[in-house]
Amino acid sequence: MTVVAAVDLGASSGRVMTGRVTEDSVELTEVHRFRNGPVRLGSTLHWDILGLYQGILDGLRAAGPIEGVGIDTWAVDYGLLDSTGALLGNPVHYRDSRTDGVAESLPVPPESLYAATGVQVLPFNTIYQLMAEPRLALADELLMIPDLLAHWLTGSRGTEITNASTTGLLDIRGRRWDVELMCRLGIDPSLFGDLREPGDRIGVLQPHIGLGEVPVIAVGSHDTASAVVGVPARSERFAYVSCGTWSLVGVELDAPVLTEASRAANFSNELGVDGTVRYLRNVMGLWLLQESLRAWGDPELPPLLAEAAGLPPRARLVDANDPAFLPPGDMPARIAQACHRTGQTPPSTPAETVRCILDSLALAHRKAVRQAMSLSGRDVDVVHMVGGGARNAVLCQLTADACGLPVVAGPVEATALGNVLIQARALGAVDGGLADLRALLAKDPRLVRYTPSGTAAEWDEAERRLP
Structure with a gap:
């Protein structure tokens, strides 16, 4: 039996689940649940990202001995890091009003955008958030939410591809960042790190976490990608x-x-x-x-x-x-x-x-x-x-x-099941x-x-x- 931890963050709560996998069965147990909700500061709606990270740590410590960790969250939102690796403020919530009207004013025709990225127009897509992002010039790197959390757990930076594909900045046919599109929009392509595939090993938990050298494995980090696996x-x-x-x-x-x-x-x-x-x-x-x-x-x-x-x-x-x-x-x-x-x-x-x-x-x-x-x-x-x-x-x-x-x-827990199964396959359990x-x-x-x-x-x- 292989035992892994699935970190699954939804719009209203986060959970850490353990998955016990054999060649012919998979069993889930919820070991920790914590609140997730937007926090309004002034006129801006934020995520409480540090509270979420603490909830993850509490959940991993409650999980007992595990052989892997995988993280999935919602799409489109991100954190910005400066040149020292410090977070430039709390990530903004996708339901914030800062993107109102941005999609209509984008200097790229919608037909060209869709032909390149294949992404539907939603007012909160990452591409529109970045056009309304005042901190962009101060940033050294952009990490999607699951990649930011994985970075804090392991020290490793990169972007898992299923979540990258929701940004409106990925060449959907070439499966790579669309550098030409970024340049047309005035977005610095160097903000975006190497792409990872589900099943890739991100790194191991950092020593200060105190859980040993447990590998953190890229799963379908957009929760819908994991849910469809499930x-x-x-x-x-x-x-x-x-x-x-x-x-x-x-x-x-x-x-x-x-x-x-x-x-x-x-x-x-x-x-x-x-x-x-x-x-x-x-x-x-x-x-x-x-x-x-x-x-x-x-x-x-x-x-x-x-x-x-x-x-x-x-x-x-x-x-x-x-x-x-x-x-x-x-x-x-x-x-x-x-x-x-x-x-x-x-x-x-x-x-x-x-x-x-x-x-x-x-x-x-x-x-x-x-x-x-x-x-x-x-x-x-x-x-x-x-x-x-x-x-x-x-x-x-x-x-x-x-x-x-x-x-x-x-299953109700399709997302966590998909997360667990990709980890188990990467570890050779299935x-x-x-x-x-x-x-x-x-x-x-x-x-x-x-x-x-x-x-x-x-x-x-x-x-x-x-x-």
Whole structure:
């Protein structure tokens, strides 16, 4: 048995999980969980990066004897180091407003940008953050968040490629930094370090950490890259919904899709493990529900879901990707305003708001799955829903109904499982490609299959109602 630690940082919490791997099984145990949330200082929203690092250290020390460490986090955000290696301030949170309007003013045509990088336009992409970054001239190096944490653990610097591919600064076909693009934008290419592949050895834990010379191994450091490794697919004909704060919806391909139709649909080509491409679209995801619960004082969710499930379907619908829903704040009020703007009666109870959110998310999943199939030419027989959303039986069933395809829900911990499996393979505990790794997960008896009900016409009509 090989035992490794997966550090998995999400938008609201961080965890350290131990993974025990044999040739035919993988078992996860959560050993430490800690809060992760934005901190507003003045007008700027930051990450508490030192608090996260301390949480990681506490978790690794609680894990007991381990043979490897892997780190995955969200994408796009970064830390800047000066010439001495010191951090130039707390990393800015991607939901900060500093990038408002930057994408529209970029001195590179969007068609050229997409042809080079294959990345969808999202206002918080790294490329736009850097155009609004006042500290850039003071920086000697830029490290994405998982690479910054790995640097503090090992002393080694570099950039793992799955996260690099989300920046909007990577040549997606050449799998290298796009130096020409950086120069056109006035960004110094020397800020960006050597690229690493998942499975590469980064270094060993530094002596002062006190855990011995444990190797830190590059995994799919963008959490969606690790989550897609953790999809228990039995063939290539699958779509995935990695459903948490965001829903990342797409298919796995061998090559990017860089057509004008793909750009117009705002699909992203992000690199995955073993040379794959995650062809996907961001959907706002459970953020809509999380922020609503916060506004209501964090009531228990199961009773709300049960009440919402009994309400009339598709009575109210909003565009889940409306930019108005992106910042933190009073989400129920914004959903009510969106309904009012489109001539719908706003929700009058929390359950009605929850039903509106779930129907709208299912509709967004449907649209993204269908577009991914059409634009890529990939046929799909099943949708795998992984991550926290796999616990939400109402959303899983609605997604099956909307897509007209069976939904297999689970594993909830797909990201940590993908992280652990790439480490285990690098350490020689398991062999094979992605299909072999996924075969271990497909045996899990906790996977739940949802069969579609209703008709496509009902969802066609709902889609036509959206603004």
